[in-house]
Each structure stands twice: as structure tokens, then as C-alpha cells.
Amino acid sequence: MSWKKYVAKSTIRVAATALLLGQLFGAVGVSAADADVEVHLIGINDFHGQLDTTSIVSDKKAGSAPILATYLKEAQAKYEHSLLFHNGDSVGASAPVSSLDRDEPTMEWMNMMGFDVGSLGNHEFDHGIAALKAQIFGGLDPKEGKVTHAGAKFDYVNANVIETATGKPLIKPYVIKEVGGVKIGFIGLVTKSTPAKVSPSGTAGVTFLSTEEEVEAVNKYAKELQDQGVETIIVLAHDPATTKEGVTTGEAADLAKALPTDTPVDVIVAGDNHALANGEVNGILIVQAYSYGTAFEDIKLMIDPKTGDVTEKSATVTTTFQEGVKEDPETLAIIKKSLDKHPELTKPVGTTDGSVTRTDAYNNEAPLGNLIADAMRETDFGDDADAADFAFMNPGGIRADLPQGDVTFADLAKIQPFGNTLVKLELTGAQVKTLLEQQWGTNADGTPNTKTLQIAGLKYTADFNKPVAERVTGLSLEDGTPIDPAKTYTAVVNNFMAAGGDNYKVLLDAKSSLAGPIDLDVFYQYIVDTFKGDSIVAKNEGRITNLVAAEQPEAPVSNESITRAEFVTALVEMLKLNEATTAPTFKDVAANAVYADAIAEATHAGFIQGYGGNFNPDRDITREEAATILAKLLKDQATDTNAATIIAGFEDGSTVSKYAVDSMAKLIDKGIFGADSKQLQPKQGLTTNDAKALIEKAVAAKAS
Template sequence: MKGALNGNAIRKAVPALILTTVFSAAFVLDSGRPETTGISHSIETGQSRIHVQLLGVNDFHGQLNVTREVNGRPVGRGDYLAAYLKERKAENKNTLLVHAGDMVGASAPVSSLFQEEPAIHVLNKIGFDIGTLGNHEFDRGTKEMLRLIRGGFNQRSEYFIGAGFPYLCANVLNAKTNSPIFPPYKIMKVAGVPIGFIGVVSDDTPSMVDSKAIEGVTFIDEVTAINIAVGELKDQGVKAIVVLAHISGKQSSRDAAASGEIVEMAKLVDDEVDVMFAGHSHSYLNTEVDGKLLVQAESYGTAFSDVDLEIDPVTKEIVSKIAEIVVTYHDAIKPDPEMKALIEKYETEVTSVVDEIVGTAAFDITSKRNENGESTLGNLIADSERSMMNTDFAFINPGGIRAELQAGTVSYEELLTILPFHHHLVKMQLTGDQIRQVLNQQWQHDQVRMLQVSGLKYTWDERKTGSDKIVDLYTDDGTLVVPDKTYSVTVTSYLANGGDHFTAFQNGTNKEMGPIDVDSFKEYLKQFNQPIRSFIDGRIQKVR
């Protein structure tokens, strides 16, 4: 785990910023779940225990009108998520709605084309109580992130009111003042009992965004920041503590072992922490590690976390905690009418921009990678970028592809959902040896990021140790890539700047800026011999 910073120095940088609120809500019985009044009797103390419900969302990414599938059933969308949260909230008057970051960024056009204001507006309407930052909140820069949350003007929109609930973040500091840009924690009183909430975002965020986007802020170690905040909460008598952490963690099922940075963090944070909401990895998580309940509810509003707590009103301690990850199946509920109308309003406003038809897909072309690491959509996009910039090779980072190309008519809206970041294409020169370095950087300390390629074929061997898993490199006609020969390469500006730890791209020479990636993709598809097709053709091969 990362080394801790000097505690006294950080304690000075993370002052106590406490805002206390009293939460109450109307209570409605729901025959679909156990009835509760928010209290139960405790034999141990003779007092009534307080039942608190925390409903959590992570990595929504402004997917207001995007439907996905789980088990062959439609899921997601802001109006269905709102309906589920409203239904669950009505079951317990002691309910708080929380989120663990990445509510914006990589968003659908109905949010991204309006500077992400629609996503925040929907969160306000749903009634979220508290949240934290994710790395994608920084996509448009710190200044714009602060405007979106606190309210204000920008050059493209009128005044926006901002988030109607507080954001917390203990480990992002103003570089000049060394103080947090948001309160590190907040005390919420539920039925008279104080619950402390702490927010953190991955300190690896600088590797995930353009360096200009985080000018003026610094990121410190998450565990250090959490433990300092816990200490200050404990000094104020708070014994029920929840962390909202945009930190990755995952399980393949409820009974499977959990992995990821949040698991290691749970072992290091103060034992007064009871619950940690995770994010970033877009995965399932519902387990207990070192006495802390860890949850993550997939992504894109396809699920949410329902954490049920019992608190002793005398000791103020959480004495019981259990969680459920709830999938937002459309066929089990009706969409919230207010949210549905709001989303349709935004859809109408962007129609003239996004309804352009660019072609027809013969079948679903997906970003799902096979066991070698290759995907049909990755191949198609990489081919488009290589063609536009007329280079020998092209590389696409997998995190840049955010949706699938579905069979049938293809609109510009679909392309904007697939490639939502609007990165420029960059042409550069790399040697064969530098290309090998790039490909070996796919194996990182916590995950594997398989680049999608065009014009190149290569083999890799997972049995090789260290950072040298690439075996052979060829051009697409079967010619070996020569280590000291120079080749022309296309990447996005994100990769050109070393994003996702692909620092070898920073060594590229003779860099030339090209068009926006999604516009390049649109023009490529419009010129495609219809219908649009893409196949797995052995560009990436795993040695067996």
C-alpha cells in the first residue's frame, strides 16, 4: 500500500469543516419488502435501535437515456433509477441517498452536449443527500467541475445553480493553500444520531485526465486523508462513519473473494469506519473486509446499493449492517414520470445535432474483448483513426470506448455515446522498440489495459514475468516490426499525453494534431461500404 504522508502536515491541510443537517422524509409501507418504521427494540440496551438506509450509486456517467441489458432484460436510464430509489426511500424514513463519484464525464449526448448540467439536475431532482468526486469530474478541468457543483456561469451556458447537495473530498487539495477544495467530511444527523461521511477519490487521478485539467490541485494518499478525518470525527463523538470512495474493488459473485484497492484500503483505515462505498471499476462488490462493509453497484445506473444499518441510540454505534445490490430492471417498475419528462425535454433539445444518420450496422459490433484482447468495435475505431491520419499504426485505449454499436440504423448520437470524450487525434513517430514498450505497458500493477490496434499484429505470453510479455510484432501484411525503424502512429491526445500510464507515447516525435475522434469515426462510417461490418481478425494473439 502507498506510504502514509506526515500526519501533522496533512492534519493542517485538512481542517474540520463540519455542516450538520437533520434529515427526515415521509414514510410509506411497501408490501414488496419487510415493513419498517425506522426503529426496532434492542434487548441489550432496552432502547429502540434506529434503522438507517443508505441508497448508493456510483459511476452514473450521465447515462440519462441509455438502456443496457442484464440477463437479457433492459436496465439503466435515469427515470428508472429514480423510480427504484424513490420506492426504496419510501420504505424507511431514515434514508439517505449517496454517491461515490463519476456522476458526469463519458456521458450520453443529452448530458455532455449541455456541459453535464442535465446529469446534475437529475441528481438534484432525485434528491441525493451527499456525494464525492470521481476522476471524471475533472474531465473538463477543475474550474468547470467547481462551477458544475457550486453553480455559476461558463462561456457555453447561462447561470447554472449547481448541485443541491454537498460534495466531500478529503484528499484533493488546493495547491496554493494546501487546504481541501471541498469539505473532507460532513456529519449528518439521522433520528438524532450523528453519522460521519468522508469522501475521497483515487490519488491516481492525475494519470487518468489531461494534466491541464488538474492544474492548481494536488492529490494526497487516500488512507492518510481518511484516517485524519476519522480522528476529527471521533474527537466530536461520532462513532458511525461511512466512506464514499471513488476507489476500485470487485467480486465475481457475492460468495467470491473480493479484490482491488478498496480491499487493501479497508485493512488500513481506522476501525471506526463501518461502511465504504466504492466506485471506478464499474463492478459488483458486496462483502465485508476487516469489519468494514464494502459495496459497489456496477455502473451507468444499471444497479444501486441498498445498505441497511442498525444503530444503538445510546452508544451511537452501528451494531448491524447488511447490503443488497439491486439491478434496475425495467420490467419490474414504471419509470418516474417527472424524470422521464425531464429526459425527454433534453432529448428534444439535442435532436437537431444528434439525429444525423451515418450508416447501417449489419450486426452488433461490441467492445467486448475476446480472450486474446481483441474486440470488433475496437478494431473498427482503430481502423477509422489510422485511415483519417494515414499512418502505419493506430492505438485505442479500451477505457475510451463507452458503449456498443448496435445492429441497424446508426446515428451520430450513438457515436457520441461510444466516444464521449472528444479527444483530438494525434499523429506521431515511434520506433519499433518504442511500440514494443507501449504494448508491454498494457500490464499494470492493478489491471490489464489491452489497447485496440490497427495496422499491427502481435503475440503475447502471460507466462513471461515482469513487463516483457510481448513476443512478436508484425505489420498487418506479416512483416516483422524492426526495433530501430521509425513508424507513423495515430493515438488520441489522451494517450499522447501518457494517459492510463502509457507513458511510452510521450516519447513520440513530430506530433501533429488531427480532428476530434468521434468526428473522424463518423466520416469513416459514412464512407464505409454499407452495411457496416467488423470482425475479429487475429490482430492480437495470446501464446498458448
Template sequence: MPATAQSHESRRRRRTNRLLAVAATVVTAGALAAAALPASANAGESHRGHGGHGDHGGHGNGHGHGRYQDVQLLSFNDLHGNLEPPTGSSGRVAELQPDGTTKTIDAGGVEYLATHLREAREDNRYSITAAGGDMVGASPLLSGLFHDEPTIEALNALGLDVTSVGNHEFDEGAAELGRLQDGGCHPTEGCYTDKEFKGADFPYLAANVLDEKSGRPVLKPYWVWKQKGVKVGFIGVTLEGTPDIVSAEGVKGLSFKDEVETINKYAKVLQRQGVKSIVALVHEGGFPASSSYNYDCDSPGAGDGISGPIADIAKNVTPQVDALVTGHTHAAYACTIPDPSGNPRTVTSAASFGRLYTDTTLTYDRRTGDIARTAVKSANHVVTRDVPKAPDMTRLIDRWNTLAAPIGNRPVGYISGDIDRDGTESPLGDLIADAQLAYGRTQDPETDLALMNPGGIRAPLTYASTGSEGDGVVTFAEGFTVQPFANTVNLKDYTGAQLIQVLKEQVSGPNEAAPKILQVSAGLTYTLDLTKTGADRVVTDSVRLDGAPVDPAATYRVASNSFLAGGGDGFTTLGEGANELVGADDLAALEQYLTANSSATAPIAPPAADRITVVQ
């Protein structure tokens, strides 16, 4: 039967088994491996028969029981609570055409994602749906306002079987992640509806996230899907560097271990329990040579297909793992990377925001219990908006929108055109930095400048109306989608030497391979020379404030969000500032700036983004 038609009883059994498995983590570390698998195996028994036409010979996708059985693995990653179709560039994908040109396609929205996944599952009795983390966090207001309960409800209805945690699952700390898994009303805001939140029907896997006191995973490390003798194990990890990109409060009491060592450890556990087909769900990713979702990264001349952290992880994860579903970089790829034995292994990522899903065929050998790797096929597919909307998802969105509308539809400002977040320096980045500088000066008139991390800007501001408010109107919901983290705007003192060091940290140390260029407020200018390497890419004598060279010995008052002020994103020097003043949340600062500086007759124009001179 379809995923949406699961019986109440089968869902209850899955939930009971999951809770029992989570409870098993309170046993000693030595007993963990023995205790977890039986509960996982029970929870993994599929109750989602999708029909199917079995091949009664040696290979099939339905009722056949020949030696080889095709198992469909549908996967996606980095949904970030985007239930409604994302707007602007966040709601489009690039498709490479046969003649070498690129076509842009509108994509995303769970009403369409549900339809695509359900159609893909038709005639596939052996079908699993998995995700690579960041299902929640940095979410639009429709989900974020309710601490992502709407997204968990949507994922339940989508038929998600299992996901790894991502870094954003820890935005509100381990206790809140546990509530999303197990259910219950929010500890301070209570229940949002007349029904208590039920939690996830699928397990979150966090094999490399340990409680510092007990040394045990905070959630299940692995899970096993079973269907008529076919067993596929899943191990879930997030990037080891999560503490560097999540607020200190969010990861308090947790330790994050090496991805490769953790996956290899639990692959051995699964092998000892007789599970030889293994998929790793890894919330870490890479960068393909092309931004087109259908780029063939295994084609001649494509090099290693993808670069970045996942390439090194994939090359070192044990050959016992048959495929890697990845995420975090919001890139799209379906590549092969050699395992330590030199054999090709599939590594996939489906961009972000529900714009793509990956369909991977894992050919299961019933004789060995393993995946016949030479037969693995994988491809990304666009979640187009030309299919019927799933009615249950429409009802879900409408129900939560009814609750959110009084808050979300409130106008907070006006713009004269799209204000984008793309580029080394972006118009929206400049706008947010200016807003934080203006707010900082209301708290301390001596505030000199503001810095904003690009990763904290989650969506563009689009001119076209997405509702009934009218073109050019910025609503609270749109502002929330841009800055959903509830960071505060903090003020700190830095010497000029420290300020220059902060700029160098954008392109050196942990940020050298993938620079994180801070967005700067009006008055701060400098040159970034990308023909050089490391910290030398920042031309020191070009750094000026209001036209005057930054004095290494002088003191400057700097506004930034609390994440940056704490040294996040590799900006350790920002964590060393003095005389800290903690202000209101950053969304309030943006709202105040838009309200004070725009009107229906005098909207804000997109900033020129000309504060950083880039030499290439």
C-alpha cells in the same frame, strides 16, 4: 414527504448551508476542521421525511427513539450521465440463479432508478442516499452535449444527499466541477435554457484532492447527515491515481493524496466533533469472483470476496469507519472485509450506469452514537424496467432531448450488426483504431498505425434502433456515447523499440495486475501469452506490421488520442514520442470513417478482432 416534494425553502436552506461550507475552505488548514463541521451539520439535517412506522421499543425505522435505530443507506456509483436506459451489454446485469445458471436482466435508466429509490425509501424516515463518484463524465450525448447539467438536475430530483468525486468529475477540470457544484452558465457556451443552471443540491466531497498552491481540499472533505439525534458522517475520496487516467489539463493545479491516510485523517476530525458513525465514499474499487450482481462474496470458498485496490484500502482504513461505498471498477458486490482490528466491515459497489442500487441497513446505537457493525445488512438490487417511469424524470429527459435532437439524430454511418467493445481485443476497438489510422493518413500519409485505449470506448454500437432512425443506422448521438471525451487524434514518431515497449506496458508496471490491452489498427499483429507474467506476456518476436517484423531501430508514425499521447493509462513511453502533430477530435475521426466507408446498402460489418493472438 417524498424527495421530489421538498419545499423550495428547504432546498434553499440546504444550498445556502452548502455554499457557506464551501466558502469555509478558504480559511487556513488549521481552521478547516473546526470551520467545516458546523456548516456540514446544518446542511446534513434531513428535510426528507418519508413517513415510517416507528418501533417504540429498542429498535425501529420510523418515529421510535429506542436505543437502536435502523438507518437506510441507499447508494449507487458510476452513473456517467446515463439518463436514458443504456443499450447493449451496458444496459444488462447478470443474475445468479439457485441452480447455478445465470439470467440476464435489462436494467438502468433514471426514470426507473427514481421509481426504485422512491419505493425503497417508503416507510424509512431515516434514509440517506449517497453515491461513489463518476456521476458525470464520459456521458451520452443527452447529458454530455450540455456539460452534464441534465445529470445534475436529475440527481437533484432523485434526492441524492451526498457523493464523492470520481476521476471523471475532473475530465473538464476543477473549475468546471466547481460550476457543477455551485451553478452558473457555462463559461464559453453560456446558458442552454432561459434559466440559469442552479448547480447541485448535494455536496461533492473531495477530501484527498488538494489545490497545489493552498494545500486545501478543492471541495468539502466531509459532510454530516442528521435526523432526530442520529448523526452519520461521510468522507469522500477519489483514487490517488486519478492523474494517470485523466488528461493533464483536467488535473492541472491539483494534487491527489493517499486514500487511506486521508480517510483516517478526517475520521479523527469527525470523531473529535462527536460524529462516531462514519461512511467512506471511495471512488476506487475491486473485482469480485463472479460478474453476477447477487454473488455471495462472503460465502464459504469465496476467499477474500473481492480483490483489487479496494481490498487493500478497506483493510487499512481505521475501524472508526463503519462502511465503505465504492466504485470505479463498474463491478457489483456487497461484501465484508476485515478492518485493521479484524472485525468485518461492509464494502459495496453497485456496478455502473444506474443498473443497480445498494440498500444497506446501518443500525445506529443512540447510546454510543456509533454503528452496531454486527447488525449491518447490505444487498444490491436491480433497477428493472418493469416498474412505472417516474414522470418528472421523463419530463426532464424529454426537455433536454428536444434541445439535443437536431444534433444527435443526424445519421453518420451504417452497420450490419452489433459492434461490441468487450474482450481483450474488441470489434469496436479495431473499428476505432482503423478510423484513427485513416484520419492520421489524411494529416500525414506516412502514418503507420493507430492505438486506442479500451477505457476510452464507453459503449457498443448496437444494430437495433433506439429511436426513429432505423435499424443499422449510427447517429451522431450513438457515436458520441462511444467516444465522449473530446480528445484529439495526435500523431507522434516512435522507434520500433519504443513501440514494443508500449505493448509491454499493457501488462507490466501499473498495468500488470489489471492489464489495459490497447486496440490496434489493421496491419499490426502480435501474440499475447497470458500463461506468462509481466512484460513477458508480449511475445516480442511476434510483433509485426503488415507482415514484417517491427524493426527496433526504425521509426514509426503512430496515431493515438491525446490522452494516450500524453502518457495516460500508464503508457509512459507514448508520452515520449517526437514530432507531434495535433489533429481534430477523435469523434470527428470516427464520424468521417463511418461516413466514408458505409452506406444503407453497404453497411460496415463488425471487424473480426483477430489482430492479437491470445494464448491462455
């Protein structure tokens, strides 16, 4: 292929040339009007209404809104041009000083601080779309109908949540802010995992864009911003990201990789996983500043006033240590107003020695998990029945530890801040076993996603040397009586779990369901009645025994993820294609790239089309992307109806992107996908060995 010959082109270093000419001929000084404008974006993420919460960072006190406010005000005072933003989850899972009034105190605080723009996080959806809109736009909150919101005095943006009734974004997708004579565009996104993180009622009436649709939306709105003269573009993406040893990974990093190499997006602000991020991916700066107000980000942008382009960008993340910092009086006044309204928040209900914690509750039995589950099991549902047989508590709903020393209602509310309703279900012994099996899921990247339920009324052993379907052994009542698979038992869970949240989908098949009181009210009363103001105690009791999997000898296989370019190369080599006569036309595929031949061949054969002029060769390929390529090898195409039916037969069929439904159904029908699994995991990447096996199956099916 002679077209592959690559001719290097020299680059002109404009800045260096201009400097040399200036030195030779005496350049005129640059006027102030022509100088780059320095703008600082000051922001927080995942504040979670922690107005009066002090956290410990590096053995030092940090956070709380009065301290955070002082840091933010001082940061803004330093700069001539700045904007203040938040990146979602500012409310929800909040401290009681905020949550008891449906987070109106937090909204009041953000209005007082003068935030300029905010985005949606998954917790903004906790109580449904009507409640979300009331908080943002003002009006009576539908939950209990007791709080009237004033509404945000700043803009909220989101581009990937679509209102079903209108087919349009739930709120405006972007906003333009002007500061220092330059325009900055903010596009909002929220993690696509939101439907799995909140109760189904929380996202009723909206849908979330797929990965591909989200990229398309960002490109679309970035173009609209450019058409309005905006070249500095920030994506407030409440998506996970982490920077370790100089490498930034996570959903926000994946978004950066998926955007075109010439994207006008300058910065992606991350969130959701409460981590530190500060690094570049695909030329885009990605930043996240922990959570709970323990840190804030200061993003410095140098912007050319003529072109509107960012010429320099960097960020610092500052921890909000309390020592030597004066609390902000305006914030203290907001907190005092709430505490005066709720005196119960400061009255002790007992004490602890600091050992009643949720430590490692996602993987093992925890003392605090046992205490909460015991309280749930004793719930009075007004049906004159005895205590339930069992109780199950999802670890993600346990948000804090019991503090050492005095314990107040406020401390209990920080542990269970969602205001969930408890529900009593009827489950067979077989369904209880299935529920325990559903603790062990898999992330999109193939890593384990374990959410160990905290339990009361039963005990079991989990043997991690066995597959999930055989992992639960020794399942019995507390006294050792085996649980009868055919017998019906009563079990208490919260309404989030009862609705299938956290993938506990077997609960949707419960024989009966009885709604009861609020979880926090039950927990509070249980503490008062059981410990009577004295020492609150709980410990691990052997309810859960985990047998760790034995280390397996290293097998001669590759578990490394395969990129889109590598997948196409493997396919082309297996098919021995050699017909292309022109170079690939994708903007992000260089003519001298090692995979250029293969991509050209795959394009010529009609296997790939790319997206928006790009192929994204270095991005890991997902299972559904691989399916759309391999399906083109096969002749028989399933009808839309048949395809939908086939996909619906899998537990996660609803997560398959629309563009991939027909292709995945076709491969399932041929036995290439999904033969030994109840899940398709369409967004999961492929290892080199998995990809090789799929290609071999598809090629074999093509030949048959």
C-alpha cells in the same frame, strides 16, 4: 519470556444480563425516545450519465434514469428516515444525451432527485479541476465555454485530493447530516489510481494522498466528527471492491484492514470497478452496487439515539429491472429537453448485425477496435498529408458496443464519450515496438494488467512464452513489410494516450505532435462516408496474433502473499533475536498471538514502530513497507537529495510514498531492490519467497 503467559478474561454479556433482570423483576418498557433510530442510506455509484441507457442484466432490461428514479423514490418513500447519496463517477464517460452538454443534464437530474451527498470519482477529473469545480459549484464550463452549470444543490466530499496551491483538500473532506435526531458523518475518498486513469491535465494542480496518508486522513477526520458528537461514520470511497463467495477484496477492503480495530467507521461504500460488494472486513460493512444505474444499495443502520453508535447494520443491493416499473415523469422531461436540443442523436447512420463489438478488447483484437483505429488513421489534420502510417486506440476508451439494428450518433457517442482530441505523432519503429511492450503492465498485487492496443496499419505477433522485452515478434506493415526500427513513422492516438495515459509513456518522447479534431467527430464522419447509411461491418483480420504461454510445471515455491506479522517473524528468526522482555504494546496485537514474540523483538530492536497505536499484523506487507524495515539493518543512509535522484531513476518512482523514499533508495543503492527492473512497484505485496530473498540480501548486506 514469562510475559507471554496469557490469562483469559471472562466477558459480561450486558444485553443478556439486562434481559434476565427484566424477566425476574419486571423491567419497565422501553420508551419510543430510547429506541434505536432506523436510518436507510440509499445510494448509487458509477452512474456515468447514462440517462437514457438501457442495460441487459440476466437477459432482462435494466437501468436508465427514469427507471432508476422510480426505484429510488419508492425506496425512500418506504422509510421514515433516509438519505440519498452517490459515490463518484456520476458524470464522465456519459451517454451523449448528457455529455453533449458537459453532463449538466445529469447534474440537473441529481438536483431534481434531491441527493443529500456525493463524492468524487476519477471521471470527475476528466477535464481538469476548473471543469470539476464548475460542475459542482456552478459557473461557465471551461471546456468549449458553451455550458453554464447551475451547480449541485447537495454536498460533495473528498479527503484525499490535495490542492497544490493551498496544501488543503480540494473540497471539504466531510459533511454531517442529521436525520431522525441522529447525526451521520460522510467522509469522501477517490481511488489513488486516478492520475493513471485520466489525462495528466485532468489532475494538474492537485496531488493524491498515499495509502498511509489516506488512512491517517480518515482517522483524523473521524476524530473530528467524534469531537462534534458524530459516532455514525460513512466513508464514500470511490475505491474498487468485490464480494465473491462471502469474501470481500479490493482497495476498499484494504482500507478497512488498515484502519484501527476500534475505528469509528461503520460503512465503506465502494466504486470504480462496477462490481457487487456486500460484506464485512475488520467489522466495517463494504457495499457497491454495480454501475450505470442498473442497481442501487439500501444500507440499513440502527442507531442508538443516546450514544450515536450503530447497533446494527446491513445492506441490500437491488437490480433496477424495467419490467412492470413505470418511468419517472420528471426524469423523462429532463431527457426530452436534451433530445429536443440535439435532434442528431436519434437519426440513424447505418445498421449492424450485432457483431461489431469490443469483446475482449483488453486482451485481443476486436472488430470494433479495428473500426475505430481505421477511422483514426484516416483523420484529416489539415496538413495536406496522406493517411497516417498507424493508429493506436486504448481499449479503456471504447465504452460500448455497436447495437444490433439501427445505429445512431447517440450510439457512437456512447462508444467514445470522452471528447478526446486526436493527435498525430512521429515515432521511430523502435518506439512503436516499445509502445506495444507497454501494453503489458503489472498490478500492485503482481497480477497482469494488460491493455492491448487496437491497431491499424500494422500487425504483429505477441509470444507470451517470452519476457515483455522480447514478446513482440513479426512486427510489420499490413503488407508484411518489416517495420524498420530506425525509420520515422506517423501515428494517430488520442490526447489521453499522447500524454502518457495508461502507461504508454514512450509517446511522451515523440519527435513531433500535431493536434487534430475530436475523436467522436472523426468516428461519426468515417461511418457516414464509408458505409453511407447501409450496413456497418468490421471483423477481426489477424492484426494481432497472441501465442498463449505454455503451462509451466509447478515449482516448489510459494506465491502466497506474506503479511506484516509473517515478514517480521521471518526477519526476527533469521537474526535470531531474543532480547525483548516486555509484550508488544500495539492495540491490535494480542499477547497470546503466535507472532507476539517476533513483533516484540522487532519493536525492541527498532525495526518497527506501528501506526496510530496499531501494527496491522494481518495486512499484506508492501514492498515499500518492507524497505522501511530492512533499511534499518543497514548503516549508510543516503542523503535526501541522493535518495530522490535514485528513486527518480525508475519509471514509477513518483508513486513511492514520501516516508519510504530514503529507505527504498538505501536498499537500491545496496542492490537489494530494483537491480533488474525499471519499476519499483512500491505498493505491490510480497510473496513468501520474495520476502525471504529480500531478507537474506539485507542480512548479508548488514554483515558485509
